[in-house]
Amino acid sequence: MPELIQTYWPYLLIAFAIGLAVAWFAFMANRRTSVVSERKDVLDEGAERAQRNQALIDAPGGTATPATDPTSQGSxxxxxxxxxxxxxxxxxxxxxxxxxxxxxxxxxxxxxxxxxxxxxxxxxxxxxxxxxxxxxxxxxxxxxxxxxxxxxxxxxx
Structure with missing residues (x-):
């Protein structure tokens, strides 16, 4: 057995180095994380939606609400x-x-x-x-x- 190692040591060294390189690449490939988010930003909604919402906010309260209408059965x-x-x-x-x-x-x-x-x-x-x-x-x-x-x-x- 020692004669075999003595004869083929360069090949064993190359095989060991290749094994280390493959293991290192496999480990590093698994450590990469990709962040994928399906959440949309408020700004993705578009200007028309923002304008509609602002119009609803700015609209005068012309109708009676359950808070002001005593006949309403609201909460x-x-x-x-x-x-x-x-x-x-x-x-x-x-x-x-x-x-x-x-x-x-x-x-x-x-x-x-x-x-x-x-x-x-x-x-x-x-x-x-x-x-x-x-x-x-x-x-x-x-x-x-x-x-x-x-x-x-x-x-x-």
């Missing part, structure tokens, strides 16, 4: 009773209220990007918006279509 916070939407309980309603969502009309107007934005902030309740179809429920409730709501989503409670 005491001045918005609609969002818990009427199936899958939307008091905790989620409170989170939405913190985000400024208090009316059925707001939920009914959500598009996919807005759903993703709101859903990302719902923590352990993520996925409920699409799973329970809040937008369709809100459209019916905003329109006052109680019969359509009951026929499609069942009775409340």
């Amino acid at each position: 005491p916070t001045g918005g609609d009773e969002l818990t009427r939407i199936k899958g939307l309980g008091p905790k989620i309603a409170a989170k939405l209220g913190e985000m400024g969502v208090t009316r059925f009309e707001q939920i009914a107007a959500w598009d996919d990007a807005e759903i993703d934005r709101i859903d990302a902030r719902l923590d352990r309740f993520q996925g409920r918006i699409r799973r329970d179809n809040w937008v369709a429920q809100a459209k019916l409730l905003a329109a006052g279509d109680e019969a359509g709501f009951v026929s499609e989503f069942g009775r409340e409670g």
